[in-house]
Amino acid sequence: MRTEASPQWLVVLAFIAIYIIWGTTYMAIAFGLQGFPPFVLTAFRGIIAGTLLISWCLLRGEKLPSLAVIGNSSVSGILMLVGGTGLVTWAEQYVNSGYAAIIMATEPFFFVLLDKKQWGNYFSNRWVLTGLLVGFAGMLLFFHYTSGSTQQTNDGAMLLIGNLVLLLGAILWVVGSLYAKNKIDHSHSNTLTTGLQLLAAGLFSGLTAAFTGEWSGFSIAAVPVAAWGGLLYLITMGSLVAYMAFTWLITIRPPALVSTHTYVNPVVAVFVGWIFANEQITWLQIMALLIILAGVLLTNVPNYKLAKA
Template structure:
């Protein structure tokens, strides 16, 4: 506990602001980035740049090179979490608002419960967790029903919603896989750098396969798009992520995980303020139902980590 109380209060507040506001604002940054940059080219530039920066930082600290035995696992994890997760979010935001994307991604905690088979005995023994799952997916159904009943909703938008659900699943699968042990463990930052660079390469391959490069010109990219890309690289993939890693070491994970509730709210507010996105009351209601579900599924963990044991 000494480590958890030694951290400067101001630094803790700044780190929480990063994972609350910065991560929540990446959805809007993607909207800006798409103003002239196709989705997988945008992901390629974002991930590879951030990965190279982190890798260079590790070399400056004279860390050892990544273990070759970990290359395959980190490539798979980076592809699932970053390309399957963030990359598909970028693709989906061509068709839907950033706020809507954030609402669907808020379902990730439910997929952790459903897919983490090793912990099923613990999860399914708590009535609150089961209730949270049911309520959370009710919120998802409400969101889809009201979206499908809107006259302006296109088939592309509905497809984007479904892709985002798949994106959440891929992020969780990659996260669970990344927890597996290997014979030699690299540092967290080195592992992240390797995953980011792998995700950048995979995004490049996808951009080639989907014919994003023909007709694309860096000279025609707007200043707003460059600003969005720079924000995603520096603030989203570096500052916010490193803040998250540091907070986990100095504060209870239950407190750090509260960004799950804040990020979609920030995304909806910023999308409305700076991108003229419209979120109706039924969508807001669906978001609240989803967040209530997330809260219920996390209450047992909060009690365990935050309340003193007898």
Template sequence: METQQSKSPSTLLVVLAFATVYIVWGSTYFFIQKALTGFPPFILGTFRFITAGLLMMAWCIIKGEKVFHVKYIKPALVTGLLLLFVGNGVVIWVEQFLPSAMVAIMVSSSPLWFVLLDKPRWKENLQNTSTIIGLVVGFAGVVLLFSERIMSSFSSLNSSRDLFAMGLVLLGSMAWAGGSLYSKYNAGQNSATVNSTWQMLAAGVAFFPGSILSGEFDNFSIGQIPGDSWFAIIYLIIFGSIVGFSAYVWLLKVQPATKVSTYAYVNPVVAVILGVFFASESISKLQILGLIIILGSVLLINLRQYRKSHKSLRATQA
């Protein structure tokens, strides 16, 4: 998926990348909770991202990529800290206390932050009625999708600790949006694979001091980690980090940030659908309505792009 920003990307590659981010990341909330049954949060982040980063570095070296280029390493390190250490790290940590549905709801505020923080595109985004309506409708759809779980979750919240955790999720969503935009405008012509490599290594190294300061190694034993946790972390490394994150970084280079941010609305949809098919969970009429609203919002957000493509096609054919 290494292409330059100035070139028009293959439609097939774009579709595959969106499908990867939508579907794979929609399953990661579940696998993070599975992994946390055997790995403390900071050790989980350290092991996941350093392992993924080293595997990707080996792949880059085999392919002959320019991995050790200082000009590209610096922005990748900044992005990695904002996206993976702060943004993803907050999700890992708070899922010890908050239900995954609650976390998914708050993470879905990311598209709104994308619009507010994307200063170079303020004029385009804020004057685009379909985009603004789509963002608001999408967030409302996510809330509706999890409305039944939200009510039960609020009744069981540990007021001070969980409210603090919810505040951290919002800050994490802002950091994720900010890091994504920083990556989009500072990645240059470097490949998405090399960018992802350094971003994951930066995050993995940043997680390590936290595991020491929090005393996670005191009672940690590799031999006591259950098989389900090993399977979950392998899935997170291969699919969540190497495949999914690389696709996301590449999409940021070749697509509008607001369009890429729709993953935050679609991921909860995928999570619910996977639960119905693979975990024997039921789905209510209210949830189905939420799914329909979310998918409609994604169409609204992309409406302007669809119109541009249609006009371009007609002009070519004329």
């Protein structure tokens, strides 16, 4: 973590970006899906945002890194932004944006479970163990209340599949994050590394869309204005503003503090979905959400104590 002073107003704006903007991108995905198949949408988002960032870096005189750095950035980008964000986009065909945000709030649990180097610290700490148990109890309750919210068997089956795909997306986002932490050479700018991740993810999404047949049934002329608006928002606010804010904040503030966006994003997503898309959520599902967030909070107590030390 870098220690040089940063303008406080810029830090505040960056936190607003990861708190509010990331919470609204779930609704933007829903709008985008009105005209784009899921991996086509992810392809456009990644290719355009990645190309813009890399072009900006080259215009400023930065040099492209080695093939090893490009390769590691690409792998992490594909895991996080195709396996993570791409699967969220696919799942939102069957799961509304508020549900998607709630499931993705489980990411901190998978950081604990998959960060093998820290197991000795995690599993010897009562806060972490309690948080894991509370969080998974909340997940089970949410699945139960969600599966019982529809009367149609087919819809219920796809709802369950969508939630399971979201869990896989959360896991792959964590795997990609850990890979990036351990493998990427951080001597290059965050902007360039992020651009490489986005471009690789966009190209891989395009190949995935070809494999699944999405391109064959896609007509760019038939895309409605709302879907173009969703894509534009995802590129500018989701990828260029919020994702860049996250990659910057993680270098100047304690990770435990930056990770607090996982508490706020689901609340924002549920509220935005209710206001703009009339998405319904029951009080029992809200209770499950609060239990999940309580578990996330408990697992991070040791990090908060360390950050204050």
